[in-house]
Amino acid sequence: MFVRSTMKSIYQCHVATPSQSLKKTLAKLNEKDIQAMPVVDEAGKFLGMISAQTIYKSTFLTGQQQEDFLSNTEVSEIMTHADLFILNNEVFEKTLTTFKDYPILAVVDDNKKFLGIVTRYDVLEQFESVFGMNKSGVRIAFTSEESSGRFAKLADILQHLHANIISITTFDETDKLARRIVLKVDEDVRTDKLKNKLEKAGFRVLDITNA
Structure with missing residues (x-):
């Protein structure tokens, strides 16, 4: 079984853009009740991850007023996990060694074009099927x-x-x-x-x- 057969496609995913403000991104995370989102540029290339935890941590460490920091800081300035992806033609089992204590994993093609995500729940669901x-x-x-x-x-x-x-x-x-x-x-x-x-x-x- 390959990753592409179990992933959530790009049309089912919520993503952030690198120039998006943290305020807008945090609002989207809260609205959709999700922990993290892939960061994807205009060409559809995967750049990294942004999470509510990263935003809150950065806000705490900055020393700026919360509203100013969230409004004036772009996602590209604090995004992380640029290497947190897996190729769509990899076998599904490889997701186990690719997750790095993060709730989602980006799925990309050979050119790092973003195709979708795999979540921890998806992995658990597949192993329930295996057993x-x-x-x-x-x-x-x-x-x-x-x-x-x-x-x-x-x-x-x-x-x-x-x-x-x-x-x-x-x-x-x-x-x-x-x-x-x-x-x-x-x-x-x-x-x-x-x-x-x-x-x-x-x-x-x-x-x-x-x-």
Whole structure:
């Protein structure tokens, strides 16, 4: 899955211009009830981020009268995070390592043209989908030794039991020779038979719960 398939497009985004006053920008942030906005120039190029927190902090540090500072200071003077962006053709997982304790992430093309944003909520929503959290079922956690053909064995077991897979995720174990697997299947599967077949195939079942 790529970033472009999950981002909010430019038409759904609120942005600030570099010459916009902080007063106008803060009013927009408050009106739209958002924490931050991308800063985009007239050519559509992404320049950085502006947030209510940055505006308040700058106002406090300036020593000027609040009204004067907000009215006479442009966004370009205090904007931050010019590097807080991701390319639209990147895989979605890369958003996890690109967020820098900021509520949004800009999505751009190879020329840094602004295309949209990804929010923390978007990331959370996608991971809920990865783990099948929006559909009830049976969650089975088990470990498998690193060996070829282990997923073929798992597929054979699930096919034999007519188990419909909702989600499947793997995790690295501390032991490099083993890997944790979390599988979620439909509720109508016979968990006793599934556990028995998994263990006979060499998997170590850790937990089975309804989820």
